[in-house]
Amino acid sequence: MGGSLATQLFLLRLKPLLAARKLAWKPRNRRKTLEFMLDEGLSEDDACEIISKLKPEYQAKEPEPDDDGSPGDVMVFYHPYTRQAPPGDKILLYIKLKIWTDTNGDAGIVMSFHEEGDYE
Numbered sequence: 001m002g003g004s005l006a007t008q009l010f011l012l013r014l015k016p017l018l019a020a021r022k023l024a025w026k027p028r029n030r031r032k033t034l035e036f037m038l039d040e041g042l043s044e045d046d047a048c049e050i051i052s053k054l055k056p057e058y059q060a061k062e063p064e065p066d067d068d069g070s071p072g073d074v075m076v077f078y079h080p081y082t083r084q085a086p087p088g089d090k091i092l093l094y095i096k097l098k099i100w101t102d103t104n105g106d107a108g109i110v111m112s113f114h115e116e117g118d119y120e
Contacts, residue, residue, distance in 0.1 A: 006063045007056045010075050013099050017108045018052050023097075026109040036114035040084045047113050050079060051095060060094075072100025078116050092116040 017023045025044055027033035037047065054077050063073035076096045083089040096112035 004056070004059075004062060006073075007059045007075070010063050010073060010097075010099060011054060011056065013106050014054070014097065014108065015052070017099070017106060018048055021048075022107065023048060023051070024107075024109045026111065027113065028111055033110075033113050042084075047110070050081070050093065051097070051110070051113075054079060054095070066098060070100075072098045074098045074111065076112075 014023075037043075058077040058079050060076040060078050063075045066072055066074050074096065075098075076094065078092040079095055081091055081093045083091055092115070094112055094114055094116040095110070097108060098111055099106055099108040101107070
């Protein structure tokens with residue numbers, strides 16, 4: 001398994017959250033994420049399927065604290081993706097995830113899910 005130990009551990013924590021359907025959708029820029037998903041015809045389940053295929057080599061940054069000061073680790077991944085609209089265009093997805101531990105164990109959210117480079 002490639003990538004740093006911190007990235008590998010983040011992905012190991014992510015898998016059970018996906019399996020238990022405990023990864024919540026709370027994008028910080030809701031409009032951008034929803035527009036991308038609507039344009040591509042993706043549901044949250046479709047996006048979770050893509051997220052489940054993340055590998056350490058897709059990491060854009062090491063896990064880091066949330067810039068809002070709340071507990072947890074935030075990671076950004078760039079995942080290869082073939083667009084549905086227009087069909088066939090190959091892009092990178094910008095996927096930002098956060099995992100933290102609370103009284104019920106690990107919890108997580110999707111913070112961003114859109115085309116990489118679309119930061120407006």
